[in-house]
Amino acid sequence: MKILFLNGPNLNLLGTRQPEIYGRDTLASIEASVQVRAQALGVSVEFRQTNDEGQLVTWIQQAKGVVHAIALNAAAYTHTSIALRDAIAAVELPVIELHLSNIHARESFRHHSMIAPVCRGQISGFGALSYILALEAAVNVNHLA
Secondary structure, three states, rough: OOOEEOOOOOHOOOOOOHHHOOOOOOOOHHHHHHHHHHHHHHHHEEEEOOOOOHHHHHHHHHOOOOOOEEEEEHHHHHHOHHHHHHHHHHHHOOOOEEEEEOOHHHHHHHHHOOOHHHHHEEEOOOOOOHHHHHHHHHHHHHOOO
């Protein structure tokens, strides 16, 4: 089983960007933790990050038939991108939406997710642990009702 982790804009700045909201973990340290858990589960994971909405769309499209599930932290594009929503719907893969912070406890514009209706589920508010939880969900998504 292979899980693709896609990360959107500004997540390359984790560890230094607003640590009071996003924590002090870097994307590299989060990836390392996910790799350890993935190995224990016997699954393969791949991490990618981009600040470009179009690149995320391309990666989602290319994932069909290559991976079993996608864990997506679309960051700010969560709240604005119909293009991401359409790409997720088109590939018919289980997509787990994830966020480090609790988007429902933040500014009102973050309360609405454009992608949630086409994702299998959403994990938010657990900091770096959100990525481990997304991995667990992605591995088990086909066993869920």
